[in-house]
Amino acid sequence: MPSGETTTQNDTPLADPAEIRRAMEYYADRGWTDGLPVVPVTESYLAEFLATTSRDPDEVLMPMPQLNRQCTVRLAAINAALAGCRPDYFPVVLAAWESLTREGYATRGIWQSTTGTAPLLIVNGPVRGRIGLNSQGNVFGSGFRANATIGRAIRLGAINALGLRPHQLDQATQGTPAKYTACIAENEEESPWPALHAQFGLDPSDSAVTAMIIRSCLHIEARHTTVPEQLALDITGTISRTGALIHETISALVVLSPEHARLFSRAGWGKADLSEFIYQHAVRSRAELAAVGKDAVARQTRWRLPADHPDAVAQEPPDDPDAPVQLIVSADAIQIVVAGAPNAGVSSIVETFGPVDRAPMVVKVEEKK
Amino acid sequence: MADGILLERAGVPAVSICTGSFLLPAQAMARAYGFGGFEFATVPHPIASLDSQQIEARARDVLPEVLRILGLES
Numbered sequence A: 001m002p003s004g005e006t007t008t009q010n011d012t013p014l015a016d017p018a019e020i021r022r023a024m025e026y027y028a029d030r031g032w033t034d035g036l037p038v039v040p041v042t043e044s045y046l047a048e049f050l051a052t053t054s055r056d057p058d059e060v061l062m063p064m065p066q067l068n069r070q071c072t073v074r075l076a077a078i079n080a081a082l083a084g085c086r087p088d089y090f091p092v093v094l095a096a097w098e099s100l101t102r103e104g105y106a107t108r109g110i111w112q113s114t115t116g117t118a119p120l121l122i123v124n125g126p127v128r129g130r131i132g133l134n135s136q137g138n139v140f141g142s143g144f145r146a147n148a149t150i151g152r153a154i155r156l157g158a159i160n161a162l163g164l165r166p167h168q169l170d171q172a173t174q175g176t177p178a179k180y181t182a183c184i185a186e187n188e189e190e191s192p193w194p195a196l197h198a199q200f201g202l203d204p205s206d207s208a209v210t211a212m213i214i215r216s217c218l219h220i221e222a223r224h225t226t227v228p229e230q231l232a233l234d235i236t237g238t239i240s241r242t243g244a245l246i247h248e249t250i251s252a253l254v255v256l257s258p259e260h261a262r263l264f265s266r267a268g269w270g271k272a273d274l275s276e277f278i279y280q281h282a283v284r285s286r287a288e289l290a291a292v293g294k295d296a297v298a299r300q301t302r303w304r305l306p307a308d309h310p311d312a313v314a315q316e317p318p319d320d321p322d323a324p325v326q327l328i329v330s331a332d333a334i335q336i337v338v339a340g341a342p343n344a345g346v347s348s349i350v351e352t353f354g355p356v357d358r359a360p361m362v363v364k365v366e367e368k369k
Numbered sequence B: 001m002a003d004g005i006l007l008e009r010a011g012v013p014a015v016s017i018c019t020g021s022f023l024l025p026a027q028a029m030a031r032a033y034g035f036g037g038f039e040f041a042t043v044p045h046p047i048a049s050l051d052s053q054q055i056e057a058r059a060r061d062v063l064p065e066v067l068r069i070l071g072l073e074s
Helices: A017-029 A043-050 A073-083 A087-103 A127-131 A145-160 A228-239 A258-266 A271-281 A286-291 B002-009 B020-032 B052-070
Strands: A060-064 A069-072 A118-124 A183-185 A208-221 A251-256 A283-285 A324-326 A334-338 A346-352 A362-364 B017-019 B041-043
Touching (some): A043 A087, A087 A127, A087 A145, A087 A208, A118 A127, A228 A271, A228 A346, A258 A346, A283 A286, B002 B020
Parallel strands (some): A118 A183
Antiparallel strands (some): A208 A346, A251 A346
């Protein structure tokens, strides 16, 4: 209704709000939600989502044979609609599922794990502007429908298509707030470097989604330094915190604010220089690891545990307990994107799951012409 | 949790052992395989932080339950 007009009896809405509430309660009662209300989905509304892709509705996006389940294009569309996506967001949701499947941890069962990970989606390219994805201020926060609902579409798919409900097949000890939704866009316009998708072979005019499996999102406050080595060490110290050490080595996504990215760029550093610096400096001494009971690794899983644990790989006491132990397996374990407002020296470390030593899974968004 | 069910389906008698903390997800897994009556043997939680003797004690304590589920005389 245009502003300034008054309501008349003829403006009475066609839908009865009580009926809408009844539909929402029905979805909640069936356990088809993440705890928040969902959008009721009809066949005709589902058709609007499926019309945005040339893919077969029965095509399997993510197989999960150990659970007797799978996520198809149709199930992904239903859950995107439930999540509150607009139909034109759906090509991004499809690329997200494909990236998650290729990333590999989800299909190997990480979403059932006690660690309690969540998917993080990073979107690049012109689709960001077309559907209103936020890449600037409050990029990890609330307030933007595309970010909020695209991330949520994956969670609802995990619950409804794959059957990963908490207290049942989802065994997360605590989980993470990112399990509601976690989708950011890269602030390519205020980055001094190539965007993530261009870095891994796509054209900058393409749109892409890169999915990662994450546990924590930690923030870096460094508002006053102008020395790249100081800022890089501050970041490295956060990445190499002992609490993050599940496995023998760790991996991370560094989400730099434009101000921090420019600090490095002005000093002549590229993304690869920062990744390499972090790789070289992410160390703890054997004594530091022993002090927290993580100086050895388990025989099969290579998880970190105390040297006197019955499952520990036997090792000689070190000649020098202060000798550094490398905590990252290669510079590829550290990826870098730029996001957020250009208003402060504040950045984030996203702790990605597992000892990653390969390029991230960048998947092109296929928009139907 | 799924392995025991798959072994049983393949004709190999099997018992899956988990700690009590994992019984609910184990039962959810059994239902996902259409085998809601699959019986799990449970031991007290935790396991990861036990020493060798404590682990052996857990194994000894659960053995009668494993034999019972297998249908063997203990």
